[in-house]
Amino acid sequence: MIGRHIILGEFLKNFPIRLFIAYTENIAGLSGYLDAGFLDRPEGQESPFKEDTIIDDEFKLSFGKHWEDLEQACKEFGLTGPATTIAKIHQAVARPGLTYGKAKRLFDELSGRLSDESNSLQLFMVERDELRYVTERNLFGEDVAASFQKASFDIEEAGKCLAFDRGTACVFHLMRVMELGLRVLGDALGIPSTSNRNWDEILNKADKEMKQRRQDQSPEWQSDEVFFSSAVAHLRSVKIAWRNPTMHIEAKYTEEEAEDIWTHVASFMRHLSTRLSEATD
DSSP states (O other), X not given: OTTOEEEHHHHHHHSOHHHHHHHHHHHHHHHHHHHHHHSOOOTTOXXXXXXXXXXXXXXXXXXXXOHHHHHHHHHHTTOHHHHHHXXXXXXXXXXXXXXXXXXXXXXXXXXXXXXXXXXHOEEEOOOGGGTHHHHOSOTTOHHHHHHOGGGHHHHHHHHHHHHTTOHHHHHHHHHHHHHHHHHHHHHHTTOOTTSOOOHHHHHHHHHHHHHSOGGGSOHHHHHTHHHHHHHHHHHHHHHHHHSOSSOOXXXXXXXXXXXXXXXXXXXXXXXXXXXXXXXXX
């Protein structure tokens, strides 16, 4: 079905798949069994099943006892047609007087709806080694999650884009993460908030500081020269991976390029989180 995408791992984890398979097999088997019962028998052999024969309680047990669970599961995953028919079957089984003919028609209806909706439902498989990008949180580590909470959304979205081979979308979200990191680093280096505080300005500031004698360096740089030098080294690696520090609307990124940028942005943010954190509102 266009417009509704379900992650296979989450589908298998949350949908009672074994129950679903058991019921569909039961449906197919019982429907065929009832079909056979309605066929003409050799002369002298009475068919145990007739269209108007009322199903006894023992045979009702073969329908199972968990229709409500299966109905709810179908609703949660948007299988509205099967859910409606399951509700009808559940109600019919609960009432006295259910005939084999009525049961067969209900099961045939359910089989048809399951077939129709399963053909229109798209399941996307995520490679095993990329599944963590979809299922795990704090993909850049606990320290980054604690120090840069505002970046959590874009980090998670970047991971999902990476898992589904959407390189350009992944880089878009990583750019938003970098914007937050650059803002915090710019504050720590004393770069005025009125400036752009992009990575070129930060790199220029760092180059200037490193060329000066220690006594001429800014108090901010002197306070932790090793940390800032390493932060700048990480920033340069991000810039190299990015190739262009400015995002243009025509820019496109392959999966490999996005993975490279992901690795360097994660390293940069992890380093920042060892000393810095975003300002709290």
